[in-house]
Amino acid sequence: MTTASTDSTPAVRTASVETRRWRLSETMQTVLLLLPSIVALAIFVYVFISFTFWVSLSNWRTLKVDLSLREPLFATYGELFAMARWQADLRNTFVFTVFFIAFAVTLGLTLAVMLDRHLAGHHVFRNIFLFPYALSFVVTGVVWRWIFNPETGLNLLFELLGMNHLLAQIGMGPLRPGWITDPTVVAQVNGILAAVLPGAESWQVRWGIPLAMIPVAIAATWQLSGFVMALYLGGMATISDEVREAARIDGAGEFQIYHRVIIPMLRPVTISVVVILLHVSLKIFDLVYTMAGVGPGFATDVPAIFVFEQMFKATRYNLGSAAAIIMLVLVALVIVPYLASTLKEES
Amino acid sequence: MFGKRTLSVGTLILLLALVMTACMAPQAAPAGEQAAPSGEQAQASGGKLEVFSWWTSGGEAAALQALFDVYSAQYPNVEIINATVAGGGGSAARPVLQTRLAGGDVPDTWQVHPGYELLGQYVEPGYVEPVTSLYQEEGWEAVVPEALRAMMTKDGELYQVTVGVHRGNGFWYNKKLLAENGIEIGATLSVDEFFTIAEQLKAAGVTPLCVGDSGIWASAQLFENTLLGVIGPERYNGLWDGSVRFDEPDVKQAMEVYGRMLDYQNDDHAALSWDQAVKKLMDGGCAFNSMGDWAYGEFVNAGKVDNEDFGWVSHPGTDGSFMIVADGFVLGNGAPNRENTINWLRVIGGKEAQEAFNPLKGSICARTDCDRAKFGPYHNWSMDSFAKDALVPTVVHGSAAPADFQQALNDAVTVFVVDKNVDAFANALVAAAQSSGFGR
Numbered sequence: 001m002t003t004a005s006t007d008s009t010p011a012v013r014t015a016s017v018e019t020r021r022w023r024l025s026e027t028m029q030t031v032l033l034l035l036p037s038i039v040a041l042a043i044f045v046y047v048f049i050s051f052t053f054w055v056s057l058s059n060w061r062t063l064k065v066d067l068s069l070r071e072p073l074f075a076t077y078g079e080l081f082a083m084a085r086w087q088a089d090l091r092n093t094f095v096f097t098v099f100f101i102a103f104a105v106t107l108g109l110t111l112a113v114m115l116d117r118h119l120a121g122h123h124v125f126r127n128i129f130l131f132p133y134a135l136s137f138v139v140t141g142v143v144w145r146w147i148f149n150p151e152t153g154l155n156l157l158f159e160l161l162g163m164n165h166l167l168a169q170i171g172m173g174p175l176r177p178g179w180i181t182d183p184t185v186v187a188q189v190n191g192i193l194a195a196v197l198p199g200a201e202s203w204q205v206r207w208g209i210p211l212a213m214i215p216v217a218i219a220a221t222w223q224l225s226g227f228v229m230a231l232y233l234g235g236m237a238t239i240s241d242e243v244r245e246a247a248r249i250d251g252a253g254e255f256q257i258y259h260r261v262i263i264p265m266l267r268p269v270t271i272s273v274v275v276i277l278l279h280v281s282l283k284i285f286d287l288v289y290t291m292a293g294v295g296p297g298f299a300t301d302v303p304a305i306f307v308f309e310q311m312f313k314a315t316r317y318n319l320g321s322a323a324a325i326i327m328l329v330l331v332a333l334v335i336v337p338y339l340a341s342t343l344k345e346e347s
Numbered sequence: 348m349f350g351k352r353t354l355s356v357g358t359l360i361l362l363l364a365l366v367m368t369a370c371m372a373p374q375a376a377p378a379g380e381q382a383a384p385s386g387e388q389a390q391a392s393g394g395k396l397e398v399f400s401w402w403t404s405g406g407e408a409a410a411l412q413a414l415f416d417v418y419s420a421q422y423p424n425v426e427i428i429n430a431t432v433a434g435g436g437g438s439a440a441r442p443v444l445q446t447r448l449a450g451g452d453v454p455d456t457w458q459v460h461p462g463y464e465l466l467g468q469y470v471e472p473g474y475v476e477p478v479t480s481l482y483q484e485e486g487w488e489a490v491v492p493e494a495l496r497a498m499m500t501k502d503g504e505l506y507q508v509t510v511g512v513h514r515g516n517g518f519w520y521n522k523k524l525l526a527e528n529g530i531e532i533g534a535t536l537s538v539d540e541f542f543t544i545a546e547q548l549k550a551a552g553v554t555p556l557c558v559g560d561s562g563i564w565a566s567a568q569l570f571e572n573t574l575l576g577v578i579g580p581e582r583y584n585g586l587w588d589g590s591v592r593f594d595e596p597d598v599k600q601a602m603e604v605y606g607r608m609l610d611y612q613n614d615d616h617a618a619l620s621w622d623q624a625v626k627k628l629m630d631g632g633c634a635f636n637s638m639g640d641w642a643y644g645e646f647v648n649a650g651k652v653d654n655e656d657f658g659w660v661s662h663p664g665t666d667g668s669f670m671i672v673a674d675g676f677v678l679g680n681g682a683p684n685r686e687n688t689i690n691w692l693r694v695i696g697g698k699e700a701q702e703a704f705n706p707l708k709g710s711i712c713a714r715t716d717c718d719r720a721k722f723g724p725y726h727n728w729s730m731d732s733f734a735k736d737a738l739v740p741t742v743v744h745g746s747a748a749p750a751d752f753q754q755a756l757n758d759a760v761t762v763f764v765v766d767k768n769v770d771a772f773a774n775a776l777v778a779a780a781q782s783s784g785f786g787r
Binding site for chain 2: 061062084149150180181183293294295296297299309310311312314315
């Protein structure tokens with residue numbers, strides 16, 4: 001900037017003086033045009049976020065609005081993190097996020113690679129794989145609720161296929177998982193956490209993998225893997241055939257081309273995919289609410305359900321707001337670095 | 348000929364005119380309507396009445412319509428706005444109502460449960476007006492039981508008109524299934540008797556107890572009924588005024604009994620809703636189900652016959668108590684149609700409306716002088732109980748304690764169903780009672 005201004009010649013300066021009035025009014029125009037959106041954004045996003053934060057610090061616990069600050073400040077947050085249910089929610093979100101992203105990225109990428117090879121009827125398949133994305137999460141939740149109901153759905157299919165008969169013959173018990181009704185938490189790591197983190201021994205929740213969360217992750221994968229596939233297909237379309245040719249000349253096989261060339265080149269797409277899926281999974285509500293609810297022993301409870309129930313059923317507005325603020329922080333932790341890096345690349 | 352410019356300007360003016368008249372028209376109409384009738388009497392015979400409820404399913408909607416019909420017969424010129432929000436137990440409606448109240452958009456009248464939900468949530472913040480004068484004018488104090496009135500009274504003023512009363516502590520059984528196993532249930536059932544029968548059934552390969560707790564309140568209700576059965580109505584009432592703590596020995600014993608009952612429940616309880624659990628009982632999938640008498644409607648709708656296909660007793664140990672799950676309406680403070688609303692309350696507190704409403708809703712009248720011939724054998728049994736038994740408030744349906752305790756109970760039950768830890772359960776409820784402001 002400084003070099004540009006010192007280098008500018010008098011001729012250029014006169015030109016800029018002549019057009020200044022026009023330029024100023026252009027800036028004014030821009031500001032005027034943007035003002036409504038800026039005001040709306042400021043009020044409906046930032047003012048309300050600030051309001052929610054204020055409520056989370058307040059005494060508001062009944063239907064009657066009470067915005068006086070609670071003593072000591074942040075007491076509600078302390079209460080929140082001491083709740084077994086909230087601890088379970090954080091665990092569930094973590095487990096769900098890991099499974100969901102692993103499943104969705106793997107499946108989406110696999111589908112994209114398959115379609116990228118122009119198999120017969122790939123147009124039809126591309127649409128079929130994308131269809132679930134067009135459904136509402138509520139619809140997906142209800143459908144998968146029946147599939148993973150222990151009395152109907154998959155277990156009935158196992159029975160009809162004679163699998164349990166077969167298992168009985170080789171001396172094994174019947175295969176009848178409880179799916180979304182199973183309260184079991186496997187791979188518990190409370191002991192390890194207590195050894196590493198001070199204060200962890202006071203956690204009331206069993207840290208591990210709640211089995212009921214996996215069917216929910218499968219349902220979410222079913223819905224979003226088509227979307228992941230579409231993003232990857234878009235990314236692959238930008239990689240020219242010359243790259244593949246070059247790799248082939250260098251003696252790479254089909255697998256190696258993907259493993260060593262295409263997938264590394266798709267890194268920006270992968271980052272976008274992961275960020276998008278992460279914020280979906282952190283905010284998820286409707287799918288879980290309709291499919292499994294809070295689950296046995298909070299095996300499938302998630303922060304968004306917690307917020308809803310604390311706010312509107314328990315009328316603990318301060319606690320619900322505190323949980324909402326924590327959700328915002330979690331999402332921000334994912335989105336802000338991503339936005340920062342994108343902005344950096346653009347400039 | 349006209350120029351292009353003239354044409355477009357003309358079109359614009361025409362459009363503007365159209366839009367303006369369109370906007371003006373609906374505003375002009377009600378102004379005219381309001382101007383027409385004069386005097387208070389005429390105002391009351393016209394205008395509108397907004398009734399907010401969550402009665403949308405078959406029998407409930409029909410029962411609400413019956414109330415509307417009785418009202419419209421007396422006030423034909425009042426237009427009733429039926430503001431229902433679908434969702435069991437008001438789970439979706441209450442958030443809407445809360446938002447409207449907080450925003451000052453008060454409905455004329457809305458559905459409410461007596462007890463804490465009424466007094467704590469609506470009376471305390473001043474969202475409703477007292478209706479004591481209606482009770483005096485209509486002589487309702489003589490026909491509405493005192494214990495029920497007490498649940499609607501604060502500082503000597505009554506705030507609600509109750510239309511129907513459900514009995515929460517019902518224990519339903521599949522009569523044929525029990526007969527096949529050589530079991531007959533008498534007029535009452537004690538806790539010990541239940542466990543003897545449950546053991547016998549289990550040995551015969553029959554699931555003793557059906558629970559459908561995909562909505563956890565159903566299991567919380569099993570606990571609430573068991574609690575009442577083990578500690579009795581006096582101690583049970585003491586829990587809500589702070590004179591009894593949740594970690595006292597008899598309360599913990601009730602929790603143990605509840606835990607033992609859960610050992611006899613169906614494996615797929617978490618996948619079923621309460622009505623699916625009743626369905627399972629009808630289909631012979633289990634013998635017993637603890638549920639309020641809204642379950643009765645499920646049996647009737649499925650074509651089952653009283654005392655032949657199915658039977659009922661009080662939940663084990665709760666004979667002599669009546670767990671009140673009642674519905675009523677209030678007068679909104681700042682109701683836009685106050686006069687119409689007062690008339691609405693006058694109508695639904697009356698015998699005619701309650702006799703029309705309750706057989707459809709599957710509940711009994713809140714007044715004790717309804718015509719018994721209009722009700723079947725179950726409801727006559729329930730009316731007997733209502734007239735002579737100890738009336739106690741339900742916590743699961745919002746009468747006994749604040750909403751945040753209700754949520755804390757549901758949360759504690761969600762955990763207890765899995766880990767059956769009595770001490771943790773008791774401590775959670777003690778803490779919740781303290782934080783809700785009624786426990787010590």
